Amino acid sequence: MTAYDELMAFQHDTEALAQISGRLGWDQETVMPRGAVAQRGLEMAAIEAVLHARRSDPRVGDWLERATPADAAAAAQLREIRRGYDRARKVPGELAKRLAQVTSEAQGKWAAARAAGDVAAFLPVLDEVVRLKREEGQALAAGTGDVYDAMLEDYEPGTTGAQIAAIFDAMRPRLVALRAAIRDRPAPKDLMGRFDEAAQLRLSHDLARTFGYDLYRGRIDKAVHPFSSGSGADVRITTRTAEDDPFNCLYSTIHEVGHAAYEQGIDAGYALTPLGRGVSMGVHESQSRIYENQIGRGRAFTGWLFGRMREAFGDFGIDDAEAFHAAVNKVRDGFIRTEADEVQYNLHIMLRFDLERALMSGDLQVGDLETAWNDRFAADFGYAVDRPANGCLQDVHWSVGLFGYFPTYALGNVYAGCLWEAMNGAVPDLGEGLARGDVSAATGWLRENLQRHGGLYPPREVIGRASGRAPDEAPLLAYLEAKFGEIYGL
Amino acid sequence: MTAYDELMAFQHDTEALAQISGRLGWDQETVMPRGAVAQRGLEMAAIEAVLHARRSDPRVGDWLERATPADAAAAAQLREIRRGYDRARKVPGELAKRLAQVTSEAQGKWAAARAAGDVAAFLPVLDEVVRLKREEGQALAAGTGDVYDAMLEDYEPGTTGAQIAAIFDAMRPRLVALRAAIRDRPAPKDLMGRFDEAAQLRLSHDLARTFGYDLYRGRIDKAVHPFSSGSGADVRITTRTAEDDPFNCLYSTIHEVGHAAYEQGIDAGYALTPLGRGVSMGVHESQSRIYENQIGRGRAFTGWLFGRMREAFGDFGIDDAEAFHAAVNKVRDGFIRTEADEVQYNLHIMLRFDLERALMSGDLQVGDLETAWNDRFAADFGYAVDRPANGCLQDVHWSVGLFGYFPTYALGNVYAGCLWEAMNGAVPDLGEGLARGDVSAATGWLRENLQRHGGLYPPREVIGRASGRAPDEAPLLAYLEAKFGEIYGL
Known part of the structure; x- marks a missing residue:
């Protein structure tokens, strides 16, 4: 040998x-x-x-x-x-x-x-x-x-805290402006009624299969915090349910299926080797977010989902696909990162990014964390945290030592923006399939251009090869402004 | 250090x-x-x-x-x-x-x-x-x-194939005679009807708690073959259901609870040390069998269980506790070891013991296994195996390499016989509690005299200390002849 x-x-x-x-x-x-x-x-x-x-x-x-x-x-x-x-x-x-x-x-x-x-x-x-x-x-x-940069290496090799801060600085004013503009517009209608848990879980299984999750090599369970786990032939996901909010369950599932499909899509020859896993958390999150948001919350797919929701739950107070699309993408006040809309999501990340950098540098003490969280939240979001489960106790990450992990969520959104732009250029009739609930052209493009490589190329390289550009925040911001401008008539 | x-x-x-x-x-x-x-x-x-x-x-x-x-x-x-x-x-x-x-x-x-x-x-x-x-x-x-003796060391340290064969030789004629006598008597009535799976699982959870299984440190799931797994603070059991036979589920559960209670009853100070596990498979089986048979299938406890069964399933064609006790203990033709009555169970073990010894010595080839199994079964039980799932494919053990394990089941019965005799001497009003569905005096005696020691004493010594005698087959045979003599009017 x-x-x-x-x-x-x-x-x-x-x-x-x-x-x-x-x-x-x-x-x-x-x-x-x-x-x-x-x-x-x-x-x-x-x-x-x-x-x-x-x-x-x-x-x-x-x-x-x-x-x-x-x-x-x-x-x-x-x-x-x-x-x-x-x-x-x-x-x-x-x-x-x-x-x-x-x-x-x-x-x-x-x-x-x-x-x-x-x-x-x-x-x-x-x-x-x-x-x-x-x-x-x-x-x-x-x-x-830098201590924090060293931690980032575990999740997004080759990326520094300063680089991330630069991207966040470019995004923040545009997102705040978009959010402010949305606030001046009438709120879309909400879904009404209670949504049977068993029916939510059935539809969530159907959606998992629709998005290509291979249940022969996986399984779906309930957990407090949805997650994906494992590589190769045993990739499991979890979801959760809320009786008054079926989107929590359905889009958590689609999100985790994005992670799982990445792991399941890696070339089998890489199994149980370092290349047999997603290359970074940011690239991983690009898959979960593009499944969940650009595909799953897009106008074409929500048109199809509207029919499936009616079949599963009957009348829920919304009569047409346009109103349903607006409800799916409604920008609303809220405390929970994992339930946040696409516009505000990155504000959640920026808050955590700054706090955990300060915890690591020693500028912030644990005893001051709750106050720091609540002050920053009020300043960024415009309303006060009502209880710890909606504030600094909402995420599992810090308890399990995942410092340096949070910013990769926003990097994932940035990468997803780049991939979505490229995919639309490469697959011109993408929307036609999505409107029929057929996501195979989108997931096939992602598997072929990104997922199958596993750890072969470093994070920025694999995104660059798939999207044909050096990754930056421009495509994501353009996508968000166009999408929400249309929904809210800006 | x-x-x-x-x-x-x-x-x-x-x-x-x-x-x-x-x-x-x-x-x-x-x-x-x-x-x-x-x-x-x-x-x-x-x-x-x-x-x-x-x-x-x-x-x-x-x-x-x-x-x-x-x-x-x-x-x-x-x-x-x-x-x-x-x-x-x-x-x-x-x-x-x-x-x-x-x-x-x-x-x-x-x-x-x-x-x-x-x-x-x-x-x-x-x-x-x-x-x-x-x-x-x-x-x-x-x-x-001897190769087979060396394997026995993994499951029952200090016991040889020849010792086991001697015990089996002493048991076999008495069991065959008992079985022949029972065959000449009228068969007890069977339970009638279908038994809802969910109700079986609910009652099986109740019984697990009744027998002292600590679900805070355990859980119950379904599996093809019931088993107990783990030590210390994480001891899980599985069960299975058959819609026409609730005893399959209920007594599988009590059996596995016996194993689990042994693990859970070991002194916490031994956790994650070699003494923090049951000392041998035979001693383990003595606990599962005494929970299942001497306690769970005894006249006192079945009197209480009859009422619970009526509550759970309504009418099932049996109107009094005596007939129910006979149904629980009915000796019937059957192929499956784990479903066998107490009289025939050991015949199943003797068959496997002889075949696996022959496989290990080379006297039997794998290609001849099915024929050897079926011939021996017909000779011992008096009727022919109808399909492989009822014959040489019924047990998981050989597939996972557990050669030398089977005889410990019968040793467990022998040990259980010794413990039951001693327990009845030490706890004179045992039956009164059991008749109320209170097994705590029995399980408490076992925990105090045997379970808590974990691996402290070698197998024969811990049985000897608890039962006050060198373990042999006499108490088991006396118990079986008395119990089934009474039920069948011999």
Whole structure:
């Protein structure tokens, strides 16, 4: 065996163990007995320690030095393995283990605190998470500088906090202006009535299949926070329901199907290798957001969905497809990021981006988080947070240590804007299929031009290759202004 | 840290990883997407390789040499770790990995072959399992002799095939005579009608709680073959339903609750250590069988259950508790081990015990298995197997490599007989509580005298301490002859 073959055989098992670790996360969020939280923390710590030891194994460094890639894919494998190796070597094993344990506990405490509306009950463990993450960031940044930039490398390799801030600065005034203009216009009608949960879940399964989710290699469960989990032949999603808001369930499902379809669309030859996963969180989010928004909330598709909704739920107080399209895309006051409309969504992200950068730099203390959140929210959104579950306790991310993750949601929107522009140029009759509920031309284009590559190209490169342009915020802003200008008659 | 402390810290993570591996097995049998079978095989192989490497780690040998136990519990920990270490050192890592992979695949093929009634579709992979298990047995037996005895060490340490054969030889004529006498008597009445699945599952949840299953640290799901899985704070069981036979579901649940209650009853201080698990499969089965049979199918408890069944299902053609007790314990012709009555159950085990010993010794070839099974079944039971799902494809065990496991079911019955005799001596008013559906005196006695010890005492010792006698088949046979003599008026 060559050094490359030996390295890949070793890495293959590491990837399999990482899949197992991910599946434990799925289990914890869906089926785990409540009383197992503490034990699960110890189990997660044990497998994370194994993964850390494998990723930082000196033999990996030796193989990396001696391996010569035969082609571009092999070179990309080595690039990704080296990234994981360098990262793992920088973080002490004990710290990685402690982080896995504390974040597992913190997740349970977050869920309890959120249910009880008790911020104070969550702060001590969050403080410990922040302390450990900062310690990890300092280890990762050693010699290169910014702690937060080092964290971004885990989610969006090659992107800095300053780059993101520049994009956000360009977006913010245009979004605020669009939002202000919408506020002066009459509000679209809302759906009326109660929507049977079982019927929501049935329609949500139908939509998942419509968007190409392969249930032979996946499954759908309920969870507090919808998510997608796993790669290769076992990619699971979760959704949630609200009896008065079927869009919560349906569009959460379509969103997670976007993530899952990306994983399921990767070339099977990359399975259980570093290329067999989505290349970054931002690119991942570009898929979930384009499925959910540009496709799923577009005029053509909502025309078809309107008929399906009538079949599933009967009369819900809206009589034509135009009013339905406006209802789907209604811009409304609200506290919850995952329920936010396309116009305000990025404002949610910017808030979290600034707060978590400040937590990491030490400019913000955990004890001041709730006040900082509420002040910033009031300033950006124009109304006050009413309770912690609608404020700083709404997201799972910080409890599980995902600092540096939030901005990738907005980057995903930016990437989705670029891909949507390119797809419309490449597939001129796109709307005709979507109006019949046939999304295969759109999902096929995405699979062919982006999804199948997995980790082959770095994030900005794969978006650039698929969209034919260096990614920036212009197409997204143009799309949003056109779409909402039309709905609201601006 | 002392050598003992270092060893226990290392072992703690090994136990946590073993819990994870077990939970993957639960996942595969309950919620895993069908298309994930092949990938799951690779994942299982990866974590088994990790476990094997840890169990055979030379540092463990070094720690074992230097460790001095402070008390009896510490000595027992060392005994169990040494057993695992010696075993792991004897089995090559590649063989362990290959076995994990092949048995994972074989399990899927067994399920498909069973559904299709296609023995031939299962034989090639079974042949591979047998070949690998024999290879493993030869490695384990090196220097000590019998391949099958070496396998028994995994499930019932300290017991040989010859010892088991001696017990079985003593039981067989008495059971055959009892069965023949019953056949000459009129058959008890059967339950009539269809039994709603949801109502079965509700009652089965109620019974699980009645028998002390802690659902805060567990859960109940449906699976093809009922099982219990996990230790400590995450002990899950599965059950199954048949619309015309509610006893299948209810007594499967009570049986698995017996296993789960044993795990849940172990002293919390032993969690994630070798003592934090049931000490052997035979002792485990003694708990499931005493819950299911001596308690659950006893006259006192069935009197109470009769009322609950009437509440849950209305009229099912049986009007009094005596007839209900006879129906619960009816001895009838049947093919399925897990549905067999107490009289015939051990005949099922003896058949499998002899066949698997012959497969391991090479006296029986996989290609001749179906004929051998069917011939032996006809000779022992008096009627012919009608289809493979009722014959050699009925059990999951061989597909997952569990050779040496079957006889522990009958040993469990023998142990349960000893425990039941002792419990009745120690708790004279036992029947009064059971007649009210209160099993707490029985389960409390078992927890106090047996379950809480976990792996502290070897199998025969823990049964001996609890029952006050060296375990043998006499109490079980006396119990069976008295119980069925009364029901059938012998």
